[in-house]
Amino acid sequence: MTGAAPAVARPPARLAQAVVVVRRALLSGDRFGVASVAFLLLLVLLALVAPLISPYDPVHVTSDTLAGPGLRHPFGTDQFGRDVLSRILWGARLTLAAPVVGIGISTAVGVPLGLVAGYSSRWISGLIMRTMDVLLAFPGLLLALIVVTIIGSGLLNVMVAIGIAFVPVFARVVYGSTLAVRGRDYVTAAQSIGCTSRWIVGRHILPNVATQVVVVASSAIGWALLTATTLNFLGFGVKLPTPEWGADLAAGKDWLQLAWWTSTFPGLAITLVILASNYLGDHIAAVLEPHSHWRDLVQQVGMEGLQ
Amino acid sequence: MLRLLARRLTIALPVLLGVTVLVFLILHLIPGDPAQILLFGSNPTPQQIARLRAELGLDQPLPVQYLAYLGRLAHGDLGQSFITNRPVAEEIAQRFPDTLELTLAAMLVAVAIGMPAGIVGGVRPGTWADRLTSGFAVLGVAVPYFWFALILVLVFAVNLRLLPSLGEGSWNSIVLPAVSLGWGLSAIIARLLRNNLVEIYQQPYMQVARAKGLSDRAMLYRHALKNALIPVVTILGLQFGNVLSGAVVVEVIFGRPGIGSYLVQAIQAKDIPVVQSVVLFIAVVYILINLAVDLAYGFLDPRIRLSWVRS
Numbered sequence: 001m002t003g004a005a006p007a008v009a010r011p012p013a014r015l016a017q018a019v020v021v022v023r024r025a026l027l028s029g030d031r032f033g034v035a036s037v038a039f040l041l042l043l044v045l046l047a048l049v050a051p052l053i054s055p056y057d058p059v060h061v062t063s064d065t066l067a068g069p070g071l072r073h074p075f076g077t078d079q080f081g082r083d084v085l086s087r088i089l090w091g092a093r094l095t096l097a098a099p100v101v102g103i104g105i106s107t108a109v110g111v112p113l114g115l116v117a118g119y120s121s122r123w124i125s126g127l128i129m130r131t132m133d134v135l136l137a138f139p140g141l142l143l144a145l146i147v148v149t150i151i152g153s154g155l156l157n158v159m160v161a162i163g164i165a166f167v168p169v170f171a172r173v174v175y176g177s178t179l180a181v182r183g184r185d186y187v188t189a190a191q192s193i194g195c196t197s198r199w200i201v202g203r204h205i206l207p208n209v210a211t212q213v214v215v216v217a218s219s220a221i222g223w224a225l226l227t228a229t230t231l232n233f234l235g236f237g238v239k240l241p242t243p244e245w246g247a248d249l250a251a252g253k254d255w256l257q258l259a260w261w262t263s264t265f266p267g268l269a270i271t272l273v274i275l276a277s278n279y280l281g282d283h284i285a286a287v288l289e290p291h292s293h294w295r296d297l298v299q300q301v302g303m304e305g306l307q
Numbered sequence: 308m309l310r311l312l313a314r315r316l317t318i319a320l321p322v323l324l325g326v327t328v329l330v331f332l333i334l335h336l337i338p339g340d341p342a343q344i345l346l347f348g349s350n351p352t353p354q355q356i357a358r359l360r361a362e363l364g365l366d367q368p369l370p371v372q373y374l375a376y377l378g379r380l381a382h383g384d385l386g387q388s389f390i391t392n393r394p395v396a397e398e399i400a401q402r403f404p405d406t407l408e409l410t411l412a413a414m415l416v417a418v419a420i421g422m423p424a425g426i427v428g429g430v431r432p433g434t435w436a437d438r439l440t441s442g443f444a445v446l447g448v449a450v451p452y453f454w455f456a457l458i459l460v461l462v463f464a465v466n467l468r469l470l471p472s473l474g475e476g477s478w479n480s481i482v483l484p485a486v487s488l489g490w491g492l493s494a495i496i497a498r499l500l501r502n503n504l505v506e507i508y509q510q511p512y513m514q515v516a517r518a519k520g521l522s523d524r525a526m527l528y529r530h531a532l533k534n535a536l537i538p539v540v541t542i543l544g545l546q547f548g549n550v551l552s553g554a555v556v557v558e559v560i561f562g563r564p565g566i567g568s569y570l571v572q573a574i575q576a577k578d579i580p581v582v583q584s585v586v587l588f589i590a591v592v593y594i595l596i597n598l599a600v601d602l603a604y605g606f607l608d609p610r611i612r613l614s615w616v617r618s
Contacts, residue, residue, distance in 0.1 A: 134325030267454030
């Protein structure tokens with residue numbers, strides 16, 4: 001690449017590079033990592049074809065209430081006689097979409113903030129990063145609750161809440177890497193031949209922080225899913241009867257004594273997805289960034305454990 | 308030590324101030340007229356709105372309002388609930404002991420389960436006990452605590468009838484909430500301690516200890532554990548805020564009257580002064596705990612203390 005022409009990406013080459021990285025990440029021999037990918041892909045597929053394979057209508061009320069798991073209803077029915085298996089299949093759509101969209105928002109906001117903070121004057125970078133410090137002073141769930149208070153409940157707002165709760169993590173990781181990269185010789189060289197800041201950040205710095213962003217994003221998915229289902233469990237997300245695992249779990253909690261299956265299957269589904277996402281995240285991190293210290297920050301926001 | 312305290316405070320104070328700004332802004336970030344938001348649900352007359360606006364200075368410019376807000380905070384005035392009309396500070400003072408009890412009990416559970424599990428795995432890596440511990444650690448972080456709480460209720464309250472599932476009163480009503488809240492953290496502690504111990508047992512000073520014939524017990528307690536515990540203390544501090552915010556959910560599930568269930572009710576009822584003050588309170592506690600942990604492990608570990616003085 002020569003000169004400071006407007007950034008024209010070369011999609012095929014970039015894509016090939018990305019595919020190679022992902023393939024290396026996924027198929028480097030860890031069977032748990034591979035099993036996690038397979039499980040998550042299968043689940044996404046099931047969610048997509050839910051209208052075709054779901055045995056019953058997930059919101060159709062019947063008189064067959066609180067029927068135990070059996071041949072007709074493998075996971076039983078809930079207090080309105082709705083088939084639990086069908087609700088889990090349909091619920092996978094919103095349950096899985098929430099963390100993905102949420103982390104997408106954090107990436108879209110946090111990465112530019114980190115880049116700008118890392119490559120601009122002390123004043124602007126101070127302003128951005130001190131704001132991020134303040135956001136990090138709130139436990140993740142609390143920050144998400146604040147956002148829900150401000151913009152109101154609803155699934156879309158839950159996604160935004162998760163997105164905002166994770167912005168400071170992305171900003172801080174990208175800021176740190178940008179600082180490390182901006183002192184390199186090739187950046188100095190680019191500056192000395194008169195490249196614009198935008199060009200340098202886009203062409204020389206961003207590609208170097210990209211793997212870290214992938215690592216943080218993939219490790220954040222499990223946390224985001226847990227927070228999304230928590231908010232739905234508390235009633236700040238979907239409106240019933242929309243199927244969503246966290247909300248269904250909350251509804252099932254009132255029927256615990258009579259029907260364990262209405263809460264157990266959504267809970268099990270959430271657990272399996274978090275398990276698989278955590279494995280996948282660890283795996284991608286181990287392959288792409290074996291020596292990074294992103295974990296410290298991740299733990300600070302509480303992605304692990306209570307999350 | 309005083310210099311360290313001053314250093315940490317210069318970092319913590321601006322963050323604290325920033326937290327008050329953000330909490331102050333909650334009211335103004337909500338779309339709509341703040342006075343009407345505050346009187347939500349009570350069908351206010353224009354006179355009521357005007358009076359409230361004058362009372363809270365909502366007609367003043369934002370910076371002036373913020374300073375007034377800071378002034379009220381400095382006097383311990385956290386405002387009052389627009390639903391019950393009770394002062395929020397009183398309500399928090401009454402409810403916080405309950406939440407603190409739950410949080411501390413959960414941390415205790417986490418340490419009581421996590422430490423032995425981590426030691427078992429870390430001292431004999433690769434054995435079945437280690438594998439069992441690792442499996443536990445992986446599951447512990449994946450099972451959502453609100454579901455785990457329901458499983459505990461189902462098993463111990465509904466089926467075995469050993470423990471009460473709801474509310475307060477008897478001494479054992481804290482067991483299920485504390486276990487469901489502390490379980491995830493115990494898994495983190497177990498994994499961290501195990502990995503630290505495995506690493507430490509490969510250090511030269513441990514080989515020397517073995518060579519001079521120290522017993523396994525002495526090696527563990529005198530040399531390995533002390534070093535392995537430092538990061539665990541850090542994690543306990545860092546996770547305190549998460550346990551505290553997790554208490555929000557656990558309190559709702561078990562019907563405990565702490566500040567967590569108070570917060571959730573306030574969000575549902577759009578009782579903004581309550582939301583602001585509870586959020587502020589939790590954030591301040593979180594910051595202070597982290598400050599205390601910072602200072603504590605600087606105190607415990609001379610190496611960290613030295614690195615601070617040098618930097």
